[in-house]
Amino acid sequence: MDLQTVWFAAVAVLWIGFLLLEGFDFGVAALLPVLGRRPADRHLMLRSIGPLWDGNEVWLITAAGAVFAAFPGWYASWLPALYLPFVLVLFGLIIRAVAFEWRHSHHTAQWDATWTHVITAGSLIAALGIGAALGATTLGLPIDGDGNRVGGAFSGLGWPALLGAVAVLAFSMVHGALFLALKVDGDVRLRARAFALRWAPAAALPLLAWAAIVHLRYGTAITAALWVLAAVAVVGAWTRMKLDREGAAFTAWALFLVAAAATIFGAAYPVVVPSTVDAAFDLTIADASVSDYTLTVMTWAAGVGLPVVLGYQAWTYWVFRKRLTAEPVHEEAAEVATA
DSSP, rough: OHHHHHHHHHHHHHHHHHHHHHHHHHHHHHHHHHHHHHHHHHHHHHHHHHHHHHHHHHHHHHHHHHHHHHOOOHHHHHHHHHHHHHHHHHHHHHHHHHHHHTTTTTOOOHHHHHHHHHHHHHHHHHHHHHHHHHHHHOOBBOTTTTTTTTSTTTOOHHHHHHHHHHHHHHHHHHHHHHHHHBBBBBBHHHHHHHHHHHHHHHHHHHHHHHHHHHHHHHHOOOEEEEEEEHHHHHHHHHHHTTTOOOOHHHHHHHOOOOOHHHHHHHHHEEEEEOOOSSSSEEEEHHHHHHHHHHHHHHHHHHHHHHHHHHHHHHHHHHTOOOOBBBSSHHHHHHHHTTT
């Protein structure tokens, strides 16, 4: 396997990792107005993602950085063509981070409610923007032979972007509900489980449709098998929910994302940005890649650094593995848990 293919697979893994980890805290934040009926419920929901959300965002930085470092041609076509979605993503992430920090600087009902709404708004904006960017990228952008966008600022925001935005948000909301069912106790746990059970089948449809479209355009027998695995995982997650097996349901729902995303990336390979202007203008890994020497150096660096990062993040999840309750906690401990 050549290094260009290895790094294409690495980029795919990083994006899947981001959606898998950041997806549940996007979902938890989006569900605050739905499941958080009392201030104590909303506080509990935020405590569940408090130690994790900022570490999960590292996957986005790493995924975008890997595209820039390994495939600068991809980066150069992709970001300018989708300038507006990425600006919205940055805006959403910024206000979300500020809200997480500022929410705990005062303890009045109005202050908490205001910044809780900002956390929800920032998460919705970021999830929709990332979904729109990925949907448009994998289903086609209006680029010419030089990789430049054809048309105005909104020319890349057609139905593929809408499908991607809905798919990522719908997946994240059920993912967040399953995470809450696994992580917290009490009324929030019951409401989260009921939400996931009710909405999982419908929430899976946009992502399954996205994967099916890419497969039908470019796919192979392997991507067909991956798509079937994704559909089976949805059924498995839903049946585990009915049996109140929260851990198995969360795992199956995560497998659904992995299989669906693998279908999309696997079917698209070796094209990184398909052109809606002319198929002859499709951007491939060969067109977009840096030299083999640079990829070799990057591979050695990733081989050393990646295990350290993965080990640290795994340790973080292990430390904060216990189920949370809405029982009163010491103020200092609460601030640490949500920092």
